[in-house]
Amino acid sequence: MAKVKTKWICQNCGYETASYLGKCPDCGQFSTFIEEVIQNTVEIKSNNSSMNIRNIKDAGYTKINDVNIDKSIRISSGMDELDRVLGGGFVEGSLCLLAGDPGIGKSTLTLQTVKFISNNNKTVLYICAEESTSQVKLRAKRLDVTSDNLYVTQQNCLEEIVNQIENLKPDFLVVDSIQSVFSASILSSTGSVSQIRECTNILMRISKQLNITTIIIGHVTKEGNIAGPKVLEHMVDCVLNFEGEKYKTIRILRAIKNRFGAISEVGVFNMEDKGLVEVKNPSELFLSDRQNQITSGSAIIPVLEGTRCLLLEVQALTGTTPYPNPRRVARGIEYDRLLQILAVLEKRVGLNLSKQDVYINVIGGIDIEEPSADLGVALSVLTSARDTTINENTVILGEIGLNGEVRSVDNLEARLKEAKKLGFGRAIIPKINSSQTKERIQKTNIEIIEVSKIIDAIKNI
Ligand code: TYD
Numbered sequence: 001m002a003k004v005k006t007k008w009i010c011q012n013c014g015y016e017t018a019s020y021l022g023k024c025p026d027c028g029q030f031s032t033f034i035e036e037v038i039q040n041t042v043e044i045k046s047n048n049s050s051m052n053i054r055n056i057k058d059a060g061y062t063k064i065n066d067v068n069i070d071k072s073i074r075i076s077s078g079m080d081e082l083d084r085v086l087g088g089g090f091v092e093g094s095l096c097l098l099a100g101d102p103g104i105g106k107s108t109l110t111l112q113t114v115k116f117i118s119n120n121n122k123t124v125l126y127i128c129a130e131e132s133t134s135q136v137k138l139r140a141k142r143l144d145v146t147s148d149n150l151y152v153t154q155q156n157c158l159e160e161i162v163n164q165i166e167n168l169k170p171d172f173l174v175v176d177s178i179q180s181v182f183s184a185s186i187l188s189s190t191g192s193v194s195q196i197r198e199c200t201n202i203l204m205r206i207s208k209q210l211n212i213t214t215i216i217i218g219h220v221t222k223e224g225n226i227a228g229p230k231v232l233e234h235m236v237d238c239v240l241n242f243e244g245e246k247y248k249t250i251r252i253l254r255a256i257k258n259r260f261g262a263i264s265e266v267g268v269f270n271m272e273d274k275g276l277v278e279v280k281n282p283s284e285l286f287l288s289d290r291q292n293q294i295t296s297g298s299a300i301i302p303v304l305e306g307t308r309c310l311l312l313e314v315q316a317l318t319g320t321t322p323y324p325n326p327r328r329v330a331r332g333i334e335y336d337r338l339l340q341i342l343a344v345l346e347k348r349v350g351l352n353l354s355k356q357d358v359y360i361n362v363i364g365g366i367d368i369e370e371p372s373a374d375l376g377v378a379l380s381v382l383t384s385a386r387d388t389t390i391n392e393n394t395v396i397l398g399e400i401g402l403n404g405e406v407r408s409v410d411n412l413e414a415r416l417k418e419a420k421k422l423g424f425g426r427a428i429i430p431k432i433n434s435s436q437t438k439e440r441i442q443k444t445n446i447e448i449i450e451v452s453k454i455i456d457a458i459k460n461i
């Protein structure tokens with residue numbers, strides 16, 4: 001009998017080696033390698049011969065001018081927040097991966113989506129691979145799902161799922177979750193990289209051929225004993241990350257890959273008793289806990305997330321360290337960025353932090369990725385260290401260069417408009433060079449203080 005060939009695959013990123021490694025050289029995770037059997041993919045037996053790869057001779061080509069774009073119809077999910085993240089709804093026939101920690105609300109979001117879609121005369125098939133149909137029914141009851149067009153099936157064998165899809169030919173398909181689906185043609189265990197890759201591939205092919213819009217749910221795990229959605233990212237049309245803090249009800253939906261739209265959009269939801277509720281004005285929510293009495297180390301920063309501006313509060317706390325090396329903790333901003341800001345504060349402002357711990361926290365669980373928050377972070381650290389406060393009516397914007405200069409940020413107007421809308425009357429911003437921009441900004445009716453050095457900003461807080 002021929003020897004069974006195996007290889008070791010990182011369950012986090014899909015990196016392959018011939019022998020076991022403790023740390024993945026690609027993604028840097030530890031203990032994520034699992035031995036899987038190598039085999040040539042066996043063809044799935046299905047009722048429909050169209051599952052086989054098409055003969056190349058049949059695959060005709062068309063002039064790009066003749067391609068009919070009416071085919072890319074958008075299907076609304078019934079929730080503006082989700083539609084915006086998708087770039088205007090699901091594209092018909094596309095395959096979308098919804099990833100997130102267990103318990104974050106992926107099944108709830110999906111069920112609310114299919115509630116709306118099935119109520120609009122579309123047939124939906126919901127594959128419950130990890131829960132029983134009665135568990136899904138319980139959730140459906142909680143969410144008032146009553147549609148006649150929604151079919152559920154408890155199935156985790158891919159070959160059976162393919163048969164059911166071909167029998168029902170639904171318009172919309174949900175697979176909850178991909179890590180619980182297995183193909184009988186693959187020897188590796190359920191949830192391994194080989195399994196989820198192969199299963200996603202088959203589902204992708206069938207959804208394209210039958211023009212079924214598909215949502216695949218995938219868990220993110222840190223342990224690496226089941227393969228993460230990362231190994232699927234390159235295959236699917238769209239990857240949505242559902243994030244949130246464990247003990248908070250705010251949930252943030254972020255597109256990290258989207259073949260049909262922008263990737264910087266975020267949607268904000270609140271998990272309530274009867275499912276997820278859209279948060280139309282997140283800035284208000286994020287600032288709602290802000291105390292009337294402003295304490296030191298707090299700064300308000302208008303941050304752009306896709307087309308929308310959010311006002312976020314950044315808090316800093318500094319204190320004498322009991323350790324030989326002071327601690328730096330950054331939640332919501334990049335760690336390296338914080339180190340750079342602290343270095344600029346030491347060198348250009350003369351703020352000595354070498355014996356001080358520095359903690360940064362962005363309220364609301366949002367990660368700020370753009371550098372326009374630099375000045376706000378710097379001023380919050382400075383006010384905490386000097387025990388002063390920033391004017392409570394002020395928002396702060398600007399990227400900080402290594403020489404202590406304040407650099408420009410884009411889309412100032414949108415940011416200042418949002419600040420004005422939420423009642424802020426004053427903004428510290430980088431120097432504006434264009435008179436056109438200046439004119440437009442003056443129309444926002446907010447008092448602006450232009451600064452070109454971090455020192456100037458400190459004088460004006
Ligand atoms: P779920 O959608 O099952 O999470 P996932 O599919 O990502 O694992 O939701 C899990 C949590 O959401 C659970 O702790 C209960 C809570 N929940 C609500 O608070 N309200 C609701 O209406 C529903 C359906 C769930």
Ligand code: MG
Pocket residue numbers: 106107108176
């Ligand atoms: Mg679930």
